[in-house]
Amino acid sequence: xxxxxxxxxxxxxxxxxxxxxxxxxxxxxxxxxxxxxxxxxxxxxxxxxxxxxxxxxxxxxxxxxxxxxxxxxxxxxxxxxxxxxxxxxxxxxxxxxxxxxxxxxxxxxxxxxxxxxxxxxxxxxxxxxxxxxxxxxxxxxxxx
Numbered sequence: 001x002x003x004x005x006x007x008x009x010x011x012x013x014x015x016x017x018x019x020x021x022x023x024x025x026x027x028x029x030x031x032x033x034x035x036x037x038x039x040x041x042x043x044x045x046x047x048x049x050x051x052x053x054x055x056x057x058x059x060x061x062x063x064x065x066x067x068x069x070x071x072x073x074x075x076x077x078x079x080x081x082x083x084x085x086x087x088x089x090x091x092x093x094x095x096x097x098x099x100x101x102x103x104x105x106x107x108x109x110x111x112x113x114x115x116x117x118x119x120x121x122x123x124x125x126x127x128x129x130x131x132x133x134x135x136x137x138x139x140x141x142x143x144x
Contacts, residue, residue, distance in 0.1 A: 013051030
C-alpha cells in the first residue's frame with residue numbers, strides 16, 4: 001500500500017505542478033481523491049509537498065537552456081486501483097482552476113504513459129474533465 005500512496009502522491013504533485021502554481025483548490029481536489037480511493041491523506045499530503053519541492057527544484061535547475069527536460073516519473077503503477085479512473089480524476093484537478101494550458105495537456109500524456117495506458121486514454125480523460133466546465137479557458141501555446 002505504501003508504493004500505491006507514494007505513486008498516487010507523485011502523480012497528484014505532478015498535476016498540481018503542471019501550471020507552475022500551487023492552488024488551494026488543487027490541494028483540496030487531491031485530498032478528495034485520496035479520500036475517494038481510501039488512501040491516507042496525512043501521509044499523502046506530506047509526500048505531495050515533498051514531490052512539489054523536488055519538481056520545483058528540478059525545474060529551476062533546468063532553466064539553463066531554452067528547452068526544459070522532462071521530469072522522469074518512472075512507472076506509477078497503482079496496484080488494485082483503475083489507472084484510467086485515476087487519470088480522469090487527475091484531469092479534473094487540471095481544470096479545477098478554470099484554465100487548461102499546453103503544459104497541463106502534456107502532463108496528462110506523461111502520466112498516461114507512467115500508468116502504462118495507451119495514449120488514447122490521455123484524450124479521453126481530458127475530454128471527461130472538460131465536459132462539465134463550459135467556461136474553461138484554454139492556453140494551448142507551446143511556448144516555443
